[in-house]
Amino acid sequence: MMPLDDTDRAILRALARDATQSAGALGRRLGLSQPATWRRIKRLQDAGVIKARKLDLDADKLGFGVTVFLGVKLATKGRVSLEDFERAVTAIPEVQTVEHVLGLYDYRLRVVARDIADFERVLRRRIMTLPGAGDVEANVLLTEERRPGPL
The missing domain is CATH 3.30.70.920 (Lrp/AsnC effector binding domain/regulation of amino acid metabolism (RAM) domain)
Structure with missing residues (x-):
């Protein structure tokens, strides 16, 4: 298990809400630089904590009611x-x-x-x-x- 600090948890919460946000925008919200945010996201991905970023489709609007x-x-x-x-x-x-x-x-x-x-x-x-x-x-x-x- 990878140790997570409060910043890692904040990044995960933010990405869980909206995985499309850029590292720069996310960093500004958390008080980090874009490179620092990107490095943390990359570390979380490499460790397997972030498995994927997925598209959430509305099945009903696509005709699957x-x-x-x-x-x-x-x-x-x-x-x-x-x-x-x-x-x-x-x-x-x-x-x-x-x-x-x-x-x-x-x-x-x-x-x-x-x-x-x-x-x-x-x-x-x-x-x-x-x-x-x-x-x-x-x-x-x-x-x-x-x-x-x-x-």
């Missing part, structure tokens, strides 16, 4: 490897996240679709045909009040 969380239990754990399932499920463009979890289900998926009929198509033709797919439980997202933020 339905988000569904699926719990997937593998039917034949011995015959199908977890890697086969993971490789196949990550190839489905509507699947936004794949999480291997402990509990009732083996995997938790976040799936986007244009509408419920489109989700049903994705479920029947893509999810249920995955190698080893067994029981599936769907939970439709109604609203999302808080998105994951900085740690």
Whole structure:
């Protein structure tokens, strides 16, 4: 674990709010020079603390009005490897996240679709045909009040 000081934490909080801001603008807000800010950001990236800067798209405005969380239990754990399932499920463009979890289900998926009929198509033709797919439980997202933020 990399030791972080208050300035590092301030940089991370600021970038979590808006990852597009320049090192110069961020430095001015924090009372640092542009080169000093850039060096700190680079150090955080090199250490793997900052993994990536991502674009946050509005799925609804792009025509994906339905988000569904699926719990997937593998039917034949011995015959199908977890890697086969993971490789196949990550190839489905509507699947936004794949999480291997402990509990009732083996995997938790976040799936986007244009509408419920489109989700049903994705479920029947893509999810249920995955190698080893067994029981599936769907939970439709109604609203999302808080998105994951900085740690």
